Amino acid sequence: MKRIIGLFLCSFLLASCNKTSTIIEWVDFVRINGKKYEATYSEIIAEQTFIGEEIGQVQFKVADEITDVDYKTRNGDATYLEKGTKIYAVKKKPECIAIKDESVINGYRLYRLDSSKNDEFRIDKDSDTAAITKVELYSDDTAPSLLRTLSSKTDIQALITLLKQGEINNDYSPNIAKGDPISYKIIFYGEDPLAHQFPMFFDGEKWYWSPSDTAILPAEIESFVKPK
Structure with missing residues:
Protein backbone atom coordinates (compact mmCIF):
# COMPACT_ATOMS: atom_id res chain seq x y z
CA MET A 1 0.00 0.00 0.00
CA LYS A 2 2.82 2.41 0.91
CA ARG A 3 4.49 1.59 -2.42
CA ILE A 4 1.28 2.45 -4.32
CA ILE A 5 0.85 5.74 -2.44
CA GLY A 6 4.50 6.59 -3.08
CA LEU A 7 4.13 5.97 -6.81
CA PHE A 8 0.95 8.07 -6.87
CA LEU A 9 2.64 11.00 -5.14
CA CYS A 10 5.64 10.76 -7.46
CA SER A 11 3.38 10.81 -10.53
CA PHE A 12 1.43 13.75 -9.10
CA LEU A 13 4.60 15.75 -8.48
CA LEU A 14 5.95 15.02 -11.95
CA ALA A 15 2.67 16.10 -13.51
CA SER A 16 2.70 19.27 -11.42
CA CYS A 17 6.27 20.04 -12.46
CA ASN A 18 5.44 19.49 -16.13
CA LYS A 19 2.41 21.75 -15.87
CA THR A 20 4.23 24.63 -14.17
CA SER A 21 7.13 24.46 -16.61
CA THR A 22 4.91 24.68 -19.70
CA ILE A 23 6.17 27.35 -22.08
CA ILE A 24 3.60 28.69 -24.52
CA GLU A 25 4.77 30.33 -27.74
CA TRP A 26 2.10 33.02 -27.90
CA VAL A 27 1.04 34.76 -31.10
CA ASP A 28 0.93 38.54 -30.66
CA PHE A 29 -2.84 39.10 -30.59
CA VAL A 30 -5.57 41.41 -29.30
CA ARG A 31 -9.19 40.34 -28.78
CA ILE A 32 -11.81 43.09 -28.91
CA ASN A 33 -15.54 43.14 -29.68
CA GLY A 34 -15.61 39.37 -30.06
CA LYS A 35 -12.87 39.35 -32.73
CA LYS A 36 -9.25 38.27 -32.55
CA TYR A 37 -6.61 40.38 -34.30
CA GLU A 38 -3.00 39.33 -34.88
CA ALA A 39 0.03 41.59 -35.33
CA THR A 40 1.12 42.23 -38.91
CA TYR A 41 4.75 43.08 -39.61
CA SER A 42 4.62 43.79 -43.34
CA GLU A 43 2.20 46.72 -43.01
CA ILE A 44 2.22 50.01 -41.13
CA ILE A 45 -0.18 52.94 -40.93
CA ALA A 46 0.58 55.29 -43.83
CA GLU A 47 -0.35 58.43 -41.88
CA GLN A 48 -1.66 59.03 -38.39
CA THR A 49 -4.71 60.75 -39.93
CA ALA A 78 -3.78 40.83 -25.40
CA THR A 79 -0.60 38.81 -25.52
CA TYR A 80 2.03 41.41 -24.63
CA LEU A 81 0.20 44.73 -24.24
CA GLU A 82 -0.19 46.26 -20.80
CA LYS A 83 -3.57 46.61 -19.14
CA GLY A 84 -5.10 49.97 -20.07
CA THR A 85 -3.46 50.16 -23.52
CA LYS A 86 -5.86 51.96 -25.86
CA ILE A 87 -7.10 50.20 -29.00
CA TYR A 88 -8.00 52.22 -32.09
CA ALA A 89 -9.96 51.59 -35.28
CA VAL A 90 -8.28 52.17 -38.66
CA LYS A 91 -10.24 54.31 -41.11
CA LYS A 92 -11.35 52.45 -44.27
CA LYS A 93 -9.85 49.21 -42.88
CA PRO A 94 -12.42 47.46 -40.64
CA GLU A 95 -10.25 44.33 -40.66
CA CYS A 96 -7.49 46.21 -38.81
CA ILE A 97 -6.94 47.82 -35.42
CA ALA A 98 -4.02 49.95 -34.20
CA ILE A 99 -2.04 50.34 -30.98
CA LYS A 100 0.12 53.38 -30.30
CA ASP A 101 3.78 52.31 -30.38
CA GLU A 102 6.59 54.84 -30.81
CA SER A 103 9.06 52.10 -31.77
CA VAL A 104 7.10 51.45 -34.98
CA ILE A 105 7.49 53.68 -38.03
CA ASN A 106 4.65 56.25 -38.07
CA GLY A 107 3.83 55.55 -34.45
CA TYR A 108 1.26 52.71 -34.48
CA ARG A 109 1.44 48.92 -34.55
CA LEU A 110 -1.19 47.24 -36.73
CA TYR A 111 -3.19 44.10 -36.00
CA ARG A 112 -5.36 42.23 -38.52
CA LEU A 113 -8.28 39.88 -38.10
CA ASP A 114 -6.66 36.46 -37.91
CA SER A 115 -8.95 35.27 -40.70
CA SER A 116 -7.93 38.07 -43.08
CA LYS A 117 -4.85 38.29 -45.26
CA ASN A 118 -2.41 41.12 -45.76
CA ASP A 119 -3.23 43.27 -48.75
CA GLU A 120 -1.44 41.72 -51.70
CA PHE A 121 1.60 43.80 -52.59
CA ARG A 122 4.58 42.57 -54.51
CA ILE A 123 7.75 43.91 -56.08
CA ASP A 124 8.86 41.49 -58.77
CA LYS A 125 9.50 41.49 -62.49
CA ASP A 126 5.79 41.28 -63.34
CA SER A 127 4.28 43.55 -60.67
CA ASP A 128 2.62 46.86 -61.48
CA THR A 129 4.16 49.56 -59.29
CA ALA A 130 2.47 52.60 -60.84
CA ALA A 131 0.38 53.24 -57.71
CA ILE A 132 3.46 53.83 -55.52
CA THR A 133 3.62 57.53 -54.64
CA LYS A 134 6.46 57.57 -52.11
CA VAL A 135 9.24 55.34 -50.79
CA GLU A 136 11.13 55.71 -47.51
CA LEU A 137 14.29 53.90 -46.45
CA TYR A 138 15.11 53.46 -42.77
CA SER A 139 17.88 52.02 -40.69
CA ASP A 140 16.35 49.02 -38.93
CA ASP A 141 17.14 49.00 -35.21
CA THR A 142 15.30 49.58 -31.95
CA ALA A 143 14.68 53.20 -33.00
CA PRO A 144 14.54 53.23 -36.84
CA SER A 145 15.88 56.45 -38.36
CA LEU A 146 14.84 57.82 -41.75
CA LEU A 147 17.67 57.71 -44.28
CA ARG A 148 16.00 58.73 -47.55
CA THR A 149 12.61 59.75 -48.90
CA LEU A 150 11.89 59.21 -52.59
CA SER A 151 8.92 61.18 -53.88
CA SER A 152 9.69 61.78 -57.54
CA LYS A 153 8.58 59.17 -60.07
CA THR A 154 12.11 59.10 -61.48
CA ASP A 155 13.75 58.24 -58.15
CA ILE A 156 11.05 55.74 -57.22
CA GLN A 157 11.35 53.98 -60.55
CA ALA A 158 15.15 53.88 -60.31
CA LEU A 159 14.93 52.05 -56.97
CA ILE A 160 12.20 49.69 -58.15
CA THR A 161 14.22 48.84 -61.26
CA LEU A 162 17.12 47.71 -59.06
CA LEU A 163 14.80 45.71 -56.80
CA LYS A 164 13.28 43.96 -59.81
CA GLN A 165 16.76 43.01 -60.99
CA GLY A 166 17.29 40.93 -57.87
CA GLU A 167 18.40 37.37 -58.58
CA ILE A 168 16.40 34.74 -56.70
CA ASN A 169 18.58 32.59 -54.43
CA ASN A 170 16.66 30.95 -51.60
CA ASP A 171 19.78 29.00 -50.62
CA TYR A 172 21.85 32.11 -49.94
CA SER A 173 23.65 32.12 -46.58
CA PRO A 174 24.71 35.57 -45.37
CA ASN A 175 28.33 36.16 -44.41
CA ILE A 176 28.33 36.54 -40.60
CA ALA A 177 32.11 36.39 -40.10
CA LYS A 178 32.08 39.99 -38.86
CA GLY A 179 28.69 39.88 -37.16
CA ASP A 180 25.05 40.00 -38.15
CA PRO A 181 24.09 41.67 -41.45
CA ILE A 182 23.12 45.33 -41.31
CA SER A 183 19.35 45.63 -41.72
CA TYR A 184 17.19 48.30 -43.30
CA LYS A 185 13.50 48.82 -43.99
CA ILE A 186 11.93 49.92 -47.28
CA ILE A 187 8.45 51.46 -46.99
CA PHE A 188 6.16 51.76 -50.02
CA TYR A 189 3.28 54.25 -49.91
CA GLY A 190 0.25 54.73 -52.15
CA GLU A 191 -3.24 56.13 -51.61
CA ASP A 192 -4.17 53.33 -49.18
CA PRO A 193 -4.31 53.85 -45.38
CA LEU A 194 -1.68 51.12 -45.06
CA ALA A 195 1.90 51.26 -46.30
CA HIS A 196 3.96 48.15 -47.01
CA GLN A 197 7.34 47.50 -45.40
CA PHE A 198 10.06 45.01 -46.26
CA PRO A 199 13.46 44.35 -44.68
CA MET A 200 16.67 44.64 -46.71
CA PHE A 201 20.12 43.51 -45.60
CA PHE A 202 23.83 43.98 -46.27
CA ASP A 203 26.22 41.32 -44.97
CA GLY A 204 29.44 43.10 -45.95
CA GLU A 205 29.53 41.41 -49.35
CA LYS A 206 26.04 41.38 -50.82
CA TRP A 207 22.76 43.26 -50.59
CA TYR A 208 19.65 41.09 -50.40
CA TRP A 209 16.01 41.08 -49.37
CA SER A 210 13.21 38.55 -48.96
CA PRO A 211 9.77 39.98 -49.75
CA SER A 212 8.82 36.39 -50.57
CA ASP A 213 11.85 34.69 -52.10
CA THR A 214 15.35 35.74 -51.14
CA ALA A 215 16.89 37.86 -53.90
CA ILE A 216 20.45 39.14 -54.26
CA LEU A 217 20.29 42.82 -55.21
CA PRO A 218 22.62 44.87 -57.42
CA ALA A 219 25.40 46.67 -55.52
CA GLU A 220 24.02 49.99 -56.79
CA ILE A 221 21.22 49.70 -54.24
CA GLU A 222 23.69 51.05 -51.66
CA SER A 223 23.30 54.58 -53.03
CA PHE A 224 19.68 54.65 -51.84
CA VAL A 225 20.50 54.14 -48.16
CA LYS A 226 22.89 57.08 -48.05
CA PRO A 227 21.26 60.34 -46.92
CA LYS A 228 21.15 63.03 -49.59
Missing part, protein backbone atom coordinates in the same frame (compact mmCIF):
# COMPACT_ATOMS: atom_id res chain seq x y z
CA PHE A 50 -5.93 57.23 -40.78
CA ILE A 51 -6.17 56.31 -37.09
CA GLY A 52 -9.84 56.22 -36.09
CA GLU A 53 -11.65 56.40 -32.75
CA GLU A 54 -10.75 54.50 -29.61
CA ILE A 55 -12.76 51.25 -29.54
CA GLY A 56 -11.57 49.77 -26.27
CA GLN A 57 -8.68 49.06 -23.93
CA VAL A 58 -6.60 46.04 -23.00
CA GLN A 59 -7.94 44.40 -19.84
CA PHE A 60 -5.57 41.47 -19.38
CA LYS A 61 -1.97 40.72 -20.43
CA VAL A 62 -2.06 37.01 -21.24
CA ALA A 63 1.66 36.23 -21.55
CA ASP A 64 2.34 37.25 -17.93
CA GLU A 65 -0.33 35.08 -16.35
CA ILE A 66 -1.46 32.13 -18.48
CA THR A 67 0.37 28.80 -18.71
CA ASP A 68 -2.65 26.69 -19.70
CA VAL A 69 -2.46 25.81 -23.39
CA ASP A 70 -6.25 25.36 -23.41
CA TYR A 71 -6.94 28.90 -22.20
CA LYS A 72 -9.87 30.51 -24.05
CA THR A 73 -9.19 34.16 -24.85
CA ARG A 74 -11.72 36.81 -23.84
CA ASN A 75 -12.55 40.36 -24.91
CA GLY A 76 -9.85 42.72 -23.71
CA ASP A 77 -7.11 40.06 -23.75
Whole structure:
Protein backbone atom coordinates (compact mmCIF):
# COMPACT_ATOMS: atom_id res chain seq x y z
CA MET A 1 0.00 0.00 0.00
CA LYS A 2 2.82 2.41 0.91
CA ARG A 3 4.49 1.59 -2.42
CA ILE A 4 1.28 2.45 -4.32
CA ILE A 5 0.85 5.74 -2.44
CA GLY A 6 4.50 6.59 -3.08
CA LEU A 7 4.13 5.97 -6.81
CA PHE A 8 0.95 8.07 -6.87
CA LEU A 9 2.64 11.00 -5.14
CA CYS A 10 5.64 10.76 -7.46
CA SER A 11 3.38 10.81 -10.53
CA PHE A 12 1.43 13.75 -9.10
CA LEU A 13 4.60 15.75 -8.48
CA LEU A 14 5.95 15.02 -11.95
CA ALA A 15 2.67 16.10 -13.51
CA SER A 16 2.70 19.27 -11.42
CA CYS A 17 6.27 20.04 -12.46
CA ASN A 18 5.44 19.49 -16.13
CA LYS A 19 2.41 21.75 -15.87
CA THR A 20 4.23 24.63 -14.17
CA SER A 21 7.13 24.46 -16.61
CA THR A 22 4.91 24.68 -19.70
CA ILE A 23 6.17 27.35 -22.08
CA ILE A 24 3.60 28.69 -24.52
CA GLU A 25 4.77 30.33 -27.74
CA TRP A 26 2.10 33.02 -27.90
CA VAL A 27 1.04 34.76 -31.10
CA ASP A 28 0.93 38.54 -30.66
CA PHE A 29 -2.84 39.10 -30.59
CA VAL A 30 -5.57 41.41 -29.30
CA ARG A 31 -9.19 40.34 -28.78
CA ILE A 32 -11.81 43.09 -28.91
CA ASN A 33 -15.54 43.14 -29.68
CA GLY A 34 -15.61 39.37 -30.06
CA LYS A 35 -12.87 39.35 -32.73
CA LYS A 36 -9.25 38.27 -32.55
CA TYR A 37 -6.61 40.38 -34.30
CA GLU A 38 -3.00 39.33 -34.88
CA ALA A 39 0.03 41.59 -35.33
CA THR A 40 1.12 42.23 -38.91
CA TYR A 41 4.75 43.08 -39.61
CA SER A 42 4.62 43.79 -43.34
CA GLU A 43 2.20 46.72 -43.01
CA ILE A 44 2.22 50.01 -41.13
CA ILE A 45 -0.18 52.94 -40.93
CA ALA A 46 0.58 55.29 -43.83
CA GLU A 47 -0.35 58.43 -41.88
CA GLN A 48 -1.66 59.03 -38.39
CA THR A 49 -4.71 60.75 -39.93
CA PHE A 50 -5.93 57.23 -40.78
CA ILE A 51 -6.17 56.31 -37.09
CA GLY A 52 -9.84 56.22 -36.09
CA GLU A 53 -11.65 56.40 -32.75
CA GLU A 54 -10.75 54.50 -29.61
CA ILE A 55 -12.76 51.25 -29.54
CA GLY A 56 -11.57 49.77 -26.27
CA GLN A 57 -8.68 49.06 -23.93
CA VAL A 58 -6.60 46.04 -23.00
CA GLN A 59 -7.94 44.40 -19.84
CA PHE A 60 -5.57 41.47 -19.38
CA LYS A 61 -1.97 40.72 -20.43
CA VAL A 62 -2.06 37.01 -21.24
CA ALA A 63 1.66 36.23 -21.55
CA ASP A 64 2.34 37.25 -17.93
CA GLU A 65 -0.33 35.08 -16.35
CA ILE A 66 -1.46 32.13 -18.48
CA THR A 67 0.37 28.80 -18.71
CA ASP A 68 -2.65 26.69 -19.70
CA VAL A 69 -2.46 25.81 -23.39
CA ASP A 70 -6.25 25.36 -23.41
CA TYR A 71 -6.94 28.90 -22.20
CA LYS A 72 -9.87 30.51 -24.05
CA THR A 73 -9.19 34.16 -24.85
CA ARG A 74 -11.72 36.81 -23.84
CA ASN A 75 -12.55 40.36 -24.91
CA GLY A 76 -9.85 42.72 -23.71
CA ASP A 77 -7.11 40.06 -23.75
CA ALA A 78 -3.78 40.83 -25.40
CA THR A 79 -0.60 38.81 -25.52
CA TYR A 80 2.03 41.41 -24.63
CA LEU A 81 0.20 44.73 -24.24
CA GLU A 82 -0.19 46.26 -20.80
CA LYS A 83 -3.57 46.61 -19.14
CA GLY A 84 -5.10 49.97 -20.07
CA THR A 85 -3.46 50.16 -23.52
CA LYS A 86 -5.86 51.96 -25.86
CA ILE A 87 -7.10 50.20 -29.00
CA TYR A 88 -8.00 52.22 -32.09
CA ALA A 89 -9.96 51.59 -35.28
CA VAL A 90 -8.28 52.17 -38.66
CA LYS A 91 -10.24 54.31 -41.11
CA LYS A 92 -11.35 52.45 -44.27
CA LYS A 93 -9.85 49.21 -42.88
CA PRO A 94 -12.42 47.46 -40.64
CA GLU A 95 -10.25 44.33 -40.66
CA CYS A 96 -7.49 46.21 -38.81
CA ILE A 97 -6.94 47.82 -35.42
CA ALA A 98 -4.02 49.95 -34.20
CA ILE A 99 -2.04 50.34 -30.98
CA LYS A 100 0.12 53.38 -30.30
CA ASP A 101 3.78 52.31 -30.38
CA GLU A 102 6.59 54.84 -30.81
CA SER A 103 9.06 52.10 -31.77
CA VAL A 104 7.10 51.45 -34.98
CA ILE A 105 7.49 53.68 -38.03
CA ASN A 106 4.65 56.25 -38.07
CA GLY A 107 3.83 55.55 -34.45
CA TYR A 108 1.26 52.71 -34.48
CA ARG A 109 1.44 48.92 -34.55
CA LEU A 110 -1.19 47.24 -36.73
CA TYR A 111 -3.19 44.10 -36.00
CA ARG A 112 -5.36 42.23 -38.52
CA LEU A 113 -8.28 39.88 -38.10
CA ASP A 114 -6.66 36.46 -37.91
CA SER A 115 -8.95 35.27 -40.70
CA SER A 116 -7.93 38.07 -43.08
CA LYS A 117 -4.85 38.29 -45.26
CA ASN A 118 -2.41 41.12 -45.76
CA ASP A 119 -3.23 43.27 -48.75
CA GLU A 120 -1.44 41.72 -51.70
CA PHE A 121 1.60 43.80 -52.59
CA ARG A 122 4.58 42.57 -54.51
CA ILE A 123 7.75 43.91 -56.08
CA ASP A 124 8.86 41.49 -58.77
CA LYS A 125 9.50 41.49 -62.49
CA ASP A 126 5.79 41.28 -63.34
CA SER A 127 4.28 43.55 -60.67
CA ASP A 128 2.62 46.86 -61.48
CA THR A 129 4.16 49.56 -59.29
CA ALA A 130 2.47 52.60 -60.84
CA ALA A 131 0.38 53.24 -57.71
CA ILE A 132 3.46 53.83 -55.52
CA THR A 133 3.62 57.53 -54.64
CA LYS A 134 6.46 57.57 -52.11
CA VAL A 135 9.24 55.34 -50.79
CA GLU A 136 11.13 55.71 -47.51
CA LEU A 137 14.29 53.90 -46.45
CA TYR A 138 15.11 53.46 -42.77
CA SER A 139 17.88 52.02 -40.69
CA ASP A 140 16.35 49.02 -38.93
CA ASP A 141 17.14 49.00 -35.21
CA THR A 142 15.30 49.58 -31.95
CA ALA A 143 14.68 53.20 -33.00
CA PRO A 144 14.54 53.23 -36.84
CA SER A 145 15.88 56.45 -38.36
CA LEU A 146 14.84 57.82 -41.75
CA LEU A 147 17.67 57.71 -44.28
CA ARG A 148 16.00 58.73 -47.55
CA THR A 149 12.61 59.75 -48.90
CA LEU A 150 11.89 59.21 -52.59
CA SER A 151 8.92 61.18 -53.88
CA SER A 152 9.69 61.78 -57.54
CA LYS A 153 8.58 59.17 -60.07
CA THR A 154 12.11 59.10 -61.48
CA ASP A 155 13.75 58.24 -58.15
CA ILE A 156 11.05 55.74 -57.22
CA GLN A 157 11.35 53.98 -60.55
CA ALA A 158 15.15 53.88 -60.31
CA LEU A 159 14.93 52.05 -56.97
CA ILE A 160 12.20 49.69 -58.15
CA THR A 161 14.22 48.84 -61.26
CA LEU A 162 17.12 47.71 -59.06
CA LEU A 163 14.80 45.71 -56.80
CA LYS A 164 13.28 43.96 -59.81
CA GLN A 165 16.76 43.01 -60.99
CA GLY A 166 17.29 40.93 -57.87
CA GLU A 167 18.40 37.37 -58.58
CA ILE A 168 16.40 34.74 -56.70
CA ASN A 169 18.58 32.59 -54.43
CA ASN A 170 16.66 30.95 -51.60
CA ASP A 171 19.78 29.00 -50.62
CA TYR A 172 21.85 32.11 -49.94
CA SER A 173 23.65 32.12 -46.58
CA PRO A 174 24.71 35.57 -45.37
CA ASN A 175 28.33 36.16 -44.41
CA ILE A 176 28.33 36.54 -40.60
CA ALA A 177 32.11 36.39 -40.10
CA LYS A 178 32.08 39.99 -38.86
CA GLY A 179 28.69 39.88 -37.16
CA ASP A 180 25.05 40.00 -38.15
CA PRO A 181 24.09 41.67 -41.45
CA ILE A 182 23.12 45.33 -41.31
CA SER A 183 19.35 45.63 -41.72
CA TYR A 184 17.19 48.30 -43.30
CA LYS A 185 13.50 48.82 -43.99
CA ILE A 186 11.93 49.92 -47.28
CA ILE A 187 8.45 51.46 -46.99
CA PHE A 188 6.16 51.76 -50.02
CA TYR A 189 3.28 54.25 -49.91
CA GLY A 190 0.25 54.73 -52.15
CA GLU A 191 -3.24 56.13 -51.61
CA ASP A 192 -4.17 53.33 -49.18
CA PRO A 193 -4.31 53.85 -45.38
CA LEU A 194 -1.68 51.12 -45.06
CA ALA A 195 1.90 51.26 -46.30
CA HIS A 196 3.96 48.15 -47.01
CA GLN A 197 7.34 47.50 -45.40
CA PHE A 198 10.06 45.01 -46.26
CA PRO A 199 13.46 44.35 -44.68
CA MET A 200 16.67 44.64 -46.71
CA PHE A 201 20.12 43.51 -45.60
CA PHE A 202 23.83 43.98 -46.27
CA ASP A 203 26.22 41.32 -44.97
CA GLY A 204 29.44 43.10 -45.95
CA GLU A 205 29.53 41.41 -49.35
CA LYS A 206 26.04 41.38 -50.82
CA TRP A 207 22.76 43.26 -50.59
CA TYR A 208 19.65 41.09 -50.40
CA TRP A 209 16.01 41.08 -49.37
CA SER A 210 13.21 38.55 -48.96
CA PRO A 211 9.77 39.98 -49.75
CA SER A 212 8.82 36.39 -50.57
CA ASP A 213 11.85 34.69 -52.10
CA THR A 214 15.35 35.74 -51.14
CA ALA A 215 16.89 37.86 -53.90
CA ILE A 216 20.45 39.14 -54.26
CA LEU A 217 20.29 42.82 -55.21
CA PRO A 218 22.62 44.87 -57.42
CA ALA A 219 25.40 46.67 -55.52
CA GLU A 220 24.02 49.99 -56.79
CA ILE A 221 21.22 49.70 -54.24
CA GLU A 222 23.69 51.05 -51.66
CA SER A 223 23.30 54.58 -53.03
CA PHE A 224 19.68 54.65 -51.84
CA VAL A 225 20.50 54.14 -48.16
CA LYS A 226 22.89 57.08 -48.05
CA PRO A 227 21.26 60.34 -46.92
CA LYS A 228 21.15 63.03 -49.59
